[in-house]
Amino acid sequence: MTKPTAKEIRAVAEAAGVPVDEETAGRIANAIGPAFEGFAAISGTLPLDLEPSHYLLAQTTKAAR
Numbered sequence: 001m002t003k004p005t006a007k008e009i010r011a012v013a014e015a016a017g018v019p020v021d022e023e024t025a026g027r028i029a030n031a032i033g034p035a036f037e038g039f040a041a042i043s044g045t046l047p048l049d050l051e052p053s054h055y056l057l058a059q060t061t062k063a064a065r
Contacts, residue, residue: 002040003033018057 004012006025013020013028020028 003036004029016057 006022006029009025009028010020010022013025
């Protein structure tokens with residue numbers, strides 16, 4: 001598990017139907033990077049996966065506020 005790049009964030013977000021621009025993708029990568037680094041030691045042992053494509057959706061949805 002490695003910290004995703006802005007390019008990877010854009011691809012995953014677009015696949016999830018939440019397209020983002022390059023600047024936003026970069027901010028998402030920087031925001032979730034520490035989570036990827038923190039979970040790296042136990043990667044593959046948790047019943048979940050870090051999924052960056054919904055980060056923007058969660059930040060922009062009224063229900064999330």
